[in-house]
Amino acid sequence: MNADFFIIVIYLALMFGAGIFFSRNIKNTADYFLAARSAPWFWIMGAVWATNIGFLHGYLAHGGAAYEWGLIQANFEWFQGPFGYVLTGIFFIAFYWRAGIYTVPHFLEKRYGTGIRTIYSLAWLIIFLVTIAAELYLGGMFLKNLLHIPFWPTVFVLTGVVGTYTLLGGLGAAIMMEFVQFVIMMLGTMPLLFILLHLVGGFGGIKDILISQWGVSAQYFTVLPDIHHPYGPGPWIILGQCMVVTIGWCAGHQSMVQRNLGARSLYDSKLGYVVAAIPKTLGAFLYVVPMIAAPIIFARYGIFVEKADAAYGKLILNLLPTGMLGLFIAGLLSAGLSSIDAVLNSSSTMLIKDIYEKFLAKGKSDHHYFIAGRIATFAVIVASLLLVPVVLKVPLIMWLEQTLLAMALGPFMGVLVLAIFWRRANTPGSLVGFITGAVFAVTLQQGFGVKVFFQISWWSFVVTLLVTIFVSLLTKPPKKEKVEGITWESDFESMVGVIAEERAETKAMRVTEIAPRKITRPPWYLNLKYWATAILLVQVLLLFFFG
């Protein structure tokens, strides 16, 4: 155990040093909040995935849910790849770029007005604070259970490492650190799968033992279970998860979007997002498949597991030899740190851009907002630390957080889809639609006791869509200049990338008015369409094989 502890200390020291190194040359808000728009596509790919995968949305909580419910948990990886990453990369990112925004709420304001921006910002700030606190809690508990390190000192060390480089370096440092952490995560945690499959005789062996010998329900191995499934009924997965939650998450989650806004070009941004679907798909093999094999290991070796959330830690603690365990924990810490830094950075961006600059200190200098950004990062760190003891008392963190998201994502998807694809959608329509959708989601959950959050998100999406359309048609259409350039109709060819960037510079200019010039296609291996098609085919094959 000493060797493992030593590896973790070295890892944290290296992360701290690298973070400080990457934090140089940060001078203004564009550097701090958008990484000076300099990241190539492969950094974006790593950063997006590392942001998405943490203790909460990944190894520990999703791994625990996979232990509890089986292969259905792979939906979060296999459907989010093609539906969330690919569709967002192809359809939504261009509009954010063209609008010249810092935050997703900022886009909503450009299209709809201040009201919806404020509501959306506040909702996400609350979710972000809970997320950071939950990540810190899970990380602290994880190390406490595994290495018997006291909880609070661990939480403070983790916060110190991630807080320092995020506070000093902003998005640029965060993206670079996330890419490094993406590599460590992949290399550090993948060996578990092979060790487990070797022990249980492959995926066929898991099925054989659990279904044939133990008589486990076949639904434990189903990606799309029947409509009576208590955790994720198949039809609601297709409707709620694929069409609302995953796209809303990828297109509406400030941390995910902000990484793409930090890309050096629109094409890099899109390609990074689309290609990130590959590690996302692999995520199921990092923590879903191993956790399905976990019960066999627990029963075979007499390993006590008290609850689903603890299963992942128990598995690696009892299975991995000294040294490898340390490397594995370093991989897991990477997942946690990358998610925390992303949310931390995004929270401060939203606090400054959507609240402070908008309502409290208009028209100040760029340097003023840059310093305010650092203070906001520090404030978010302190607030999250204060929340940790509360999160500690919530037994079903995953459930609470997912439900909050389901309530926010449905209405957001409704107004976003209409913002981009329907020029007639207007400010009163979106505001009434958004509020009605959110209230409807809460009513469904609290009033009618609906527990499946995909169901809540789907119906709140539909209600938002209908109410927004209805109210928009009853009120005045938006002015032409308000929708020009940030609605779909004027951006079909943006997949080439160059046009959109050029049009962003010359807002009023039509494509036909741009002087003829040589536009080069990217090489075939960087072609967005090929990548997107290949990823979709892989997903179909995975569903065919495992579903």
Next chain:
Amino acid sequence: MRKAIFLLVTLGVTCFVRNSLGQEKFIDVRQEMANKLTAVKTAAVKNDWTSALESFAGAKEIWRSEVKPMITEGVKTNEQFQEYFKRLAEIEENLNSLAQILEGKNTEGVETKANAVIWSISHHPRGFDLPKPRYSVWDWVFALGIGLGFCIFAIVFGLYLRKSYYRRYKKIKIMN
């Protein structure tokens, strides 16, 4: 009014904390029992039967005085204890078998029986107990309707967008 709110909040927090503490204790006692059973396995491998019997007696005592009463009482108010309640007979049977094996000082079977008890007091996946999939015709109609409907919608909508775009803007030539 303020007093009523304060009392309600205090009551809520008290109930919540009491519930959490109860759950933590249930984890602790099972963990302690599992540790004792692991010690039984280790001692048996070393042929240290005195130590094995001592550890087993400790495990059985925790089971008798702590774990079992918590399950039988807990199941009345909390559904979470149901899974352990269902396995009570199984645990008792395995503990008795283990006692017999240890009395006979037989190394064989100690690990299997001890592991079986540890696994029985562990949390089992809830997905294990789900009924067999009950797909009806409506499930397929629903699923195919959504899937095919979405594909048709995507194609039609995509073609419409493409057409509407070129109606507004001239198609540009990309030169290599």
